[in-house]
Amino acid sequence: MSREPIGPPNALVSPRFATSATFARLPSTMEVEDPDIVVLGVPFDSGVSYRPGARFGPTSIRQGSKLLRPFNPALHTYPFSSVQVADDGDVGVNPFNIEEALLQVESQATCHVEKGRKLLTLGGDHTVALALLRTMSKKYGPVALVHFDAHLDTWDTYFGAPYTHGTPFRRAFEENLLIRNSCYHVGTRGPLYAESDLLEDKGFGFEVITSDEVANSGWRLCVDRIASGVGDSPLYVSIDIDVLDPAFAPGTGTPEAGGLSSRELLQMVRALGEVNIVGADIVEVAPAYDHAEITSIAAAHLGYELISLMSLNFKRQT
Amino acid sequence: MSREPIGPPNALVSPRFATSATFARLPSTMEVEDPDIVVLGVPFDSGVSYRPGARFGPTSIRQGSKLLRPFNPALHTYPFSSVQVADDGDVGVNPFNIEEALLQVESQATCHVEKGRKLLTLGGDHTVALALLRTMSKKYGPVALVHFDAHLDTWDTYFGAPYTHGTPFRRAFEENLLIRNSCYHVGTRGPLYAESDLLEDKGFGFEVITSDEVANSGWRLCVDRIASGVGDSPLYVSIDIDVLDPAFAPGTGTPEAGGLSSRELLQMVRALGEVNIVGADIVEVAPAYDHAEITSIAAAHLGYELISLMSLNFKRQT
Amino acid sequence: MSREPIGPPNALVSPRFATSATFARLPSTMEVEDPDIVVLGVPFDSGVSYRPGARFGPTSIRQGSKLLRPFNPALHTYPFSSVQVADDGDVGVNPFNIEEALLQVESQATCHVEKGRKLLTLGGDHTVALALLRTMSKKYGPVALVHFDAHLDTWDTYFGAPYTHGTPFRRAFEENLLIRNSCYHVGTRGPLYAESDLLEDKGFGFEVITSDEVANSGWRLCVDRIASGVGDSPLYVSIDIDVLDPAFAPGTGTPEAGGLSSRELLQMVRALGEVNIVGADIVEVAPAYDHAEITSIAAAHLGYELISLMSLNFKRQT
Amino acid sequence: MSREPIGPPNALVSPRFATSATFARLPSTMEVEDPDIVVLGVPFDSGVSYRPGARFGPTSIRQGSKLLRPFNPALHTYPFSSVQVADDGDVGVNPFNIEEALLQVESQATCHVEKGRKLLTLGGDHTVALALLRTMSKKYGPVALVHFDAHLDTWDTYFGAPYTHGTPFRRAFEENLLIRNSCYHVGTRGPLYAESDLLEDKGFGFEVITSDEVANSGWRLCVDRIASGVGDSPLYVSIDIDVLDPAFAPGTGTPEAGGLSSRELLQMVRALGEVNIVGADIVEVAPAYDHAEITSIAAAHLGYELISLMSLNFKRQT
């Protein structure tokens, strides 16, 4: 890159509590020419089955991201100055029509992905992951998936609706968007509707690493298993914030006790290391149930690590 | 009635903080034979344009109603022992399909209304009022309407959707469910999309009594005007809890500063007096934004007054 | 008084957000010789019938009182420098034995009252008013009563218990602690168990001024009626904070919609004017349900007005 | 069993956010003939020494249990369809008389236990455990005890009261309700009144496994020790939710920093495995201090695991 990337404003001139509508106070896509990594919000929660409110998730994650600083010591990188990161604002999604909303997300995401940009999407409920996997596979073919979540999200339908926050990965499987046997659910726990939920999921080629297993085997072993399964495939990382225990993420729609800690999850994401992340999302942040930004700060830090990994990947490719 | 109505359990045997899933700890419809007044919940919020969460409204209003006692001194009546009041639980509404949800509500409501029962519906968002007006007009023909709300709710469409919480009364007008010139919006305030919102609304035959007017003319004059306009017509009362100022009803989805106080609204409802209420709803309670049940207690008290009025009407008719 | 009363510390030396355990940052009774007015806490809530938590009321009202300043412009007086006001801390009440707790309160209150000190008690639940009325009548004989409350508090028993927060004034009547026909309930509203609640209450000699009546007649007329009924009798003022609407006092145990505003109540208390207040309480502040100290600040301001009135009374008597 | 157990309603017909007053939306005891496992609420908090509010615990745990689903993958069982589980509602306990309340709980519990039903009690404060141990020992003789708690709960008296939430297990020892040397306190931590608290407790035959020891030795070793000590004895499991760190259970009355995580506790409960649980309780959930149902969801999940273990035990016995 010939031009120096534009980063957040100097915190000594514009204090970090000054108003801002972009992730990490980064420039908007209107202020930069050709970003490498784009942050995109999807204020959508019409696919939820319990507590709604994730439509306010993008705003709250951005608010929680104001404290992010330029240097990532854990990954030893400056994500915002090694490549150009920019915030594209929120997609104008139809709250009353799930299928139209999926098309609106796909359309906006495709604008960026087809130019080789990597995408970090801030949800919104998990329904939107389907639109993003469609986008990714148009560009890259089927992708590997690392899916952090308390739930499998491979149900079939809910009240007859095929596209909800409980179904994106089943639909993705059916639409051949995923690389069979390179897909992982991490952090699952809690009761299911039936044992068949697990069996069907396995039949689709997913591997499950439960929250208990992360605790008992240690997160590093789990990540090693994932990384070796993913290999060099283009990888999509989808983080449902409810993978964290409700203590670490009260602000979400379908909480389950017994989840990961923020520290475990941040370490796992970072340890993914040199995988080839082409897109990622952080979903299901519902700020009406958050307190003191606990949830949105965790989400913002996860976004920072994902951007850092993506930026390192760009550097390796250059 | 030959049989003594069943009321709430004795608070000296079952303390009022004991668990209960019915309004005012009344019997459920499964426990009584032929109720006169039915409370029905509609846990639905897929029609909202801003903060969702009213799907948890019925549960929260019932929780806020535990302190209601048998004697209404303001109206000098025992609503739960003069007629049989019972709680029918919640309609199983489809959260992903507004039109199907409207049919589900209408179907369940019709079961009661066609038997001459009066209905108090606990929302849910305001979309559901359309289903209830359809139900009412099937039984009674077009009805008069007293609509307490910060908003007019006579928009046309939102994101292309004809059935949302901003449109029920325009649809009701179009479907001839209302008696022209016997319809009142009370408590409206705040900015609108355009002056045409007002002009169209007037064209549909609605009269507007703003929140400021209630304050400045006094609530009694306003009610007198309404009561004389309604006369003996079958009347539907629809209370969007956001008619209250956010101080009195923080737990709602589209709050507007400058609203009524709880005391004003309770007095206005009671003062409706001998009108012929055939059905009523209390909608838009979103408990994720409530605090210490301020909103759900106000809603529960409003429900109590509405039931009291309906019960007095039964007595007058007998 | 020969000695200058000790007031709160200078807010320019010790900022008002510095820690303090006394009302209005006044001296404790251990720091002054013979106070004229004593503030006493009763951290007790074993008499409540719904939400507990008033045991933390005294601490929260004191915390809410930190912003009180020395000059009362509405009553044109310096309450803390015209007489000596001091905080006696909290009575060590037994939480598991209501009758013992009543004796403990009476014992501590009597220490002050028998010396001619006026007493402002911070509850705690309303049960404690009985102990205070017993104390007052030992000194002054039966007293007049102005009782601000959403409820009558003249029930007989609850779960067989004669001493609870719903019964103090019936017990007080039975024990001849009150001057018949000089007792007022102000701000009552909401449903009752039975019409007999009202009839019995009237039979005990109480007059009821409802919350609606305050609104509709205006607070001034209501206070004029009270003041003329009370005359020069020794007067006890008991303020259940739930007399305020839940918007103005969410932090309480048995909230009822439709109450007074803080401004109305403050004006009514001040307008009592030259009555002879010998004791007063502010009860039922339950901070677990409060938000941003809305309730405890209202309670603290009410305490300030009551102390101001008491101090003016001392001055008139000197 | 010849008859198919009745489980929760289909979540695709009645959405899980619909109103419900039973644990996990299970049938009430009035809807089934002879349940195997009964859930019983005790809305009682008159025995607490610090923050009250656990009287609302049963309602809040049931509200937090709405997301529970039929299949338990961690224990590989369908607890609600292998045996009949039903909710018996709340015991009508006297809030003003601890000893009467204990008798009321014992009476209602005995109805079920004498028929061989297993009982999961939702508190309420820890006082109620004494009533349940009395019930158990009438049926089974002295029982083994696994007691998860930050505190020992073997104090003698508090303000002269022998029956409070700090004393149930001392009373149980004195009344010979426990099998000596088969009783465990797990998760204790924080300061005590005196070293004698520990020595006396040991003298009663309890073994202490601190929260620190769970962290440092690992939960599995701790459970192995417990399971081998308990053997085949009839076992009562009592979970004071304050065994969790305040981050995982803010909604409780006597919080102590440094507790277990939800994941640790859920794993420990599950790992109890084939012990013979005859009864269990989850107590001290005080929702006024909860946020976003963090505490009540953790409690609900613990209840689900306890029911699962009980149901497996039934199956083994059949």
Next chain:
Amino acid sequence: MSREPIGPPNALVSPRFATSATFARLPSTMEVEDPDIVVLGVPFDSGVSYRPGARFGPTSIRQGSKLLRPFNPALHTYPFSSVQVADDGDVGVNPFNIEEALLQVESQATCHVEKGRKLLTLGGDHTVALALLRTMSKKYGPVALVHFDAHLDTWDTYFGAPYTHGTPFRRAFEENLLIRNSCYHVGTRGPLYAESDLLEDKGFGFEVITSDEVANSGWRLCVDRIASGVGDSPLYVSIDIDVLDPAFAPGTGTPEAGGLSSRELLQMVRALGEVNIVGADIVEVAPAYDHAEITSIAAAHLGYELISLMSLNFKRQT
């Protein structure tokens, strides 16, 4: 104006819950050429004497303003399309140096005011009003003042500091920024440090209209008095949100019980009518103490009315 003003985006394309960092989702000053009215944030709270947090006020008021719509029916105007309104973001104020911060605010404000633009400032604490009055008087000479506040804000110093949120109007008087006898404090209440606070204030030429007076005389009479005193003078309107009762504005730093209602205040602001407002501020919104945006929504509505008045003034002048 030849060019059509740019207003907020169409809410049917970009839902109002989409992320936005501008007041009422208006364009930023970078997107328009020469705005007529500018909204400016000052994230500053280093001048507060009690609860800090107003540094987050501008962000929270903007968040609370998302529901504002284009047509103001109460004033019958379209404020955003009759003139160009734009949001200038937040001034980068030094949180550690009050005097430098005042200069930074004055400098940024002057850029706009010297071009004849009207300015609505979102605080921040009340200290900033001094910078704005300096700005105004440089352009217009001394100005009239309508100051809505629970407090006088004409103290001298606090902890030796001359520039704090309690002193701006004394400093303004001393610096000859105000038109003597055209300055009003409205809504004052609560205790003062000394009677001299009132006397000095009067000596500076201020007139006081207390909160009680607004209630008792009616808001319209009060506004008439103000409007006639202000006449055609250039007027600065300063609204400390604590003029509202804590029920209507919990999210503020020095709350006082007994304040105005939102409806009263909105009506008073609107009724100012044809006065010549040259600048205005809304200060002391501290969102850490707010709930469900009660306070920030009230502030946003007040901002909307002020902008409407300013826009009407432009139209009258053209």
Next chain:
Amino acid sequence: MSREPIGPPNALVSPRFATSATFARLPSTMEVEDPDIVVLGVPFDSGVSYRPGARFGPTSIRQGSKLLRPFNPALHTYPFSSVQVADDGDVGVNPFNIEEALLQVESQATCHVEKGRKLLTLGGDHTVALALLRTMSKKYGPVALVHFDAHLDTWDTYFGAPYTHGTPFRRAFEENLLIRNSCYHVGTRGPLYAESDLLEDKGFGFEVITSDEVANSGWRLCVDRIASGVGDSPLYVSIDIDVLDPAFAPGTGTPEAGGLSSRELLQMVRALGEVNIVGADIVEVAPAYDHAEITSIAAAHLGYELISLMSLNFKRQT
């Protein structure tokens, strides 16, 4: 000591929910003659860079300390009866002048430290640590430092200010208050402004033990490293509560995801064991962002452990 130390009042006479303004309900310094350990509050937050509010920290930590009891089983000591511990209240710090505030803190701290008393300071923001290190080094010469914090706090300036909560340890280094290479940052995590932050910090002689390292190496190894580095040097322990994860300490000003758990931190503090702690602080508790006292209870427990260690040190020295 000849005289028996005065401890907290008997919890069976004065319930722990009674009002109190001292840490652990200990006597105030005015009630004891020559305390050995003094608790000192510093209600100061003018040095914060993000969320203010720590000025209310001392009051909230004391409120959270009411449940502390006399015997520390983990360290097997009675800290309040082996030596005299007393609470000195809050320093009257100037909120508008950081340098004056530092002098005020140093002055008050020196009164105690020069008499050989050990000091536990409750912040307030981290700026105050500089005043305390100055105090310590006047008495003891340079001291070793164990600094628990998410951040390094060795920045240079912020908005030109040399003394803020981000700079105390750089200033301390420059002023030669620290023993080079006996200083540890523990629990750091999250993004930095630049890699130079780490390099400069290292150049000042600090060693960093990150939050991740505590998790991955185990806390015991980390403490061993620290204890051996500190040796017998006089040690100052500074705990920024944000070293805990936001789940365990939401009530703080600059939260970072991925922190320590309360249990880890309590164990680390206790394990410091026989080091020679001469002073300590717990800072950055901002109760406006706390919930249910999660943060202040953790802080109170940390204070209890620090006092216990100091008391054991006194005993070893005697």
